[in-house]
Amino acid sequence: MKKNLFIFTFLLGVFSLSAQAQKQEKTITVEVQNNWNQAKADAPVVINLHELHAGFKVKSAVVMEGTKEIPSQLDDLNRDRKMDELAFVTDLPAHGRKTFQVTLSSEKSAKTYPERVYADMFIVDNRKGKHQRVQAITVPGTSNIYSMVRPHGPVLESELVGYRLYFNEKQTPDIYGKFNKGLEIKESQFYPTDEQLAKGFGDDVLRVFDSCGPGALKGWDGQKATHITPVDTRTERIISYGPVRVIAEIEVTGWKYQDQELDMMTRYTLYAGHRDLHIETFFDEPLNKEVFCTGVQDIVGTSKSFSDHKGLVGSWGTDWPVNDTVKYAKETVGLGTCIPQRYVKSEEKDKANFLYTITAPGNKYFQYHTTFTSMKETFGYKTPEAWFAHLREWKEELAHPVTVKIKDNRTNK
Numbered sequence: 001m002k003k004n005l006f007i008f009t010f011l012l013g014v015f016s017l018s019a020q021a022q023k024q025e026k027t028i029t030v031e032v033q034n035n036w037n038q039a040k041a042d043a044p045v046v047i048n049l050h051e052l053h054a055g056f057k058v059k060s061a062v063v064m065e066g067t068k069e070i071p072s073q074l075d076d077l078n079r080d081r082k083m084d085e086l087a088f089v090t091d092l093p094a095h096g097r098k099t100f101q102v103t104l105s106s107e108k109s110a111k112t113y114p115e116r117v118y119a120d121m122f123i124v125d126n127r128k129g130k131h132q133r134v135q136a137i138t139v140p141g142t143s144n145i146y147s148m149v150r151p152h153g154p155v156l157e158s159e160l161v162g163y164r165l166y167f168n169e170k171q172t173p174d175i176y177g178k179f180n181k182g183l184e185i186k187e188s189q190f191y192p193t194d195e196q197l198a199k200g201f202g203d204d205v206l207r208v209f210d211s212c213g214p215g216a217l218k219g220w221d222g223q224k225a226t227h228i229t230p231v232d233t234r235t236e237r238i239i240s241y242g243p244v245r246v247i248a249e250i251e252v253t254g255w256k257y258q259d260q261e262l263d264m265m266t267r268y269t270l271y272a273g274h275r276d277l278h279i280e281t282f283f284d285e286p287l288n289k290e291v292f293c294t295g296v297q298d299i300v301g302t303s304k305s306f307s308d309h310k311g312l313v314g315s316w317g318t319d320w321p322v323n324d325t326v327k328y329a330k331e332t333v334g335l336g337t338c339i340p341q342r343y344v345k346s347e348e349k350d351k352a353n354f355l356y357t358i359t360a361p362g363n364k365y366f367q368y369h370t371t372f373t374s375m376k377e378t379f380g381y382k383t384p385e386a387w388f389a390h391l392r393e394w395k396e397e398l399a400h401p402v403t404v405k406i407k408d409n410r411t412n413k
Helices: 002-022 194-198 384-398
Strands: 025-033 040-048 060-065 068-070 073-075 085-092 097-105 117-125 130-133 136-140 149-158 162-165 173-177 218-220 233-241 245-257 260-271 277-283 292-297 304-307 312-319 331-338 344-349 353-358 365-374 403-411
Touching: 025 040, 040 403, 060 085, 073 233, 073 245, 085 097, 117 233, 117 245, 149 173, 149 233, 149 245, 149 260, 162 260, 173 331, 173 365, 292 312, 292 331, 292 365, 304 384, 312 353, 312 384, 331 384, 365 384
Parallel strands: none
Antiparallel strands: 025 097, 025 403, 040 085, 060 068, 060 097, 073 085, 117 130, 117 149, 136 233, 149 162, 162 173, 218 292, 233 245, 245 260, 260 277, 277 365, 292 353, 304 312, 312 331, 331 365, 344 353
16 A cells, blocks of 8 residues: 555656646846837837747746736737737836836746726527627628627727727727726626616717718728628627737628728727727738728717828717617717828818728738727816817827837746
């Protein structure tokens, strides 16, 4: 019996040592620099893991600022079950610099951080009278499941704002305004009850109609914005659920557009502490002379508007947020979209929108940002003048992203 116990203990020790020997780690020193003359709050820091050449499959990471652990996340962006990016946010003073120690590991971690963002999507389950969570849905381009998806597509939320992405040919971001900072859409699902409204929950604050709302990518027929149709297939998916950023995508194949057939994927990223949505568009082949457009909605045709004529456009207006004009009051919102000037072809106005046309010949990618405020906010902007001033400063901040330098890159032994 003692002999058997000895053998068992010996084998257990061998297995334990073997497991420890298999664990691999790499530690890097990361320097983050704010190149702007203003302080940055919750500045996104993104590290491309492929450039670090870890030599193993990264399954977890720890980010330290001195002795303080910083919440972070790993994201698999192309769904190949290998992590592509490490992301976290940090505060930086004007022209400030911080140093972080990042440890990558081949072992998974059960560690969790406080949630500062939220993402989800549901589909109707008629048998149970409920909605079931889904991560991705693909349908033929002729199918209409808009009313089957709750809340009509993926929802992305930060402490400041919420967006939902319509699951139809509009592909428009719709917006959820809040009275107070915090996460609430997990509970309200974009449709707060009377009890939740009485508690101070926010709500849908804009009827987008057929407009581009805040920053929807549209086609351009030379006179007006057009929807993303006809297509062979349409997919909407959630890539990341947080805790630092949430990411969703809309992908279409076989979009018949301007004598071409395009496969296009649009990615939407919302960071903790942010009201602006980063929108990136990817194509499977380099673009030729195709022209697209985006901008902001002219709210019921009575918006006040602002443009710097170099890629920044904003609007401010008041309308009922939904068709029920008895239960709901009118809402006042400010919208803004900022496009890098290198993509801008022309500035346009159609019936529903203030627009810029976009072109990127020879490229398979372009990107821009969109944002909004609501008069509901106790922390927001109360006049069009204040909102348009914010948009000008926002453009300056976008023009000065933090720079990330890898100072030390070593494999732990």
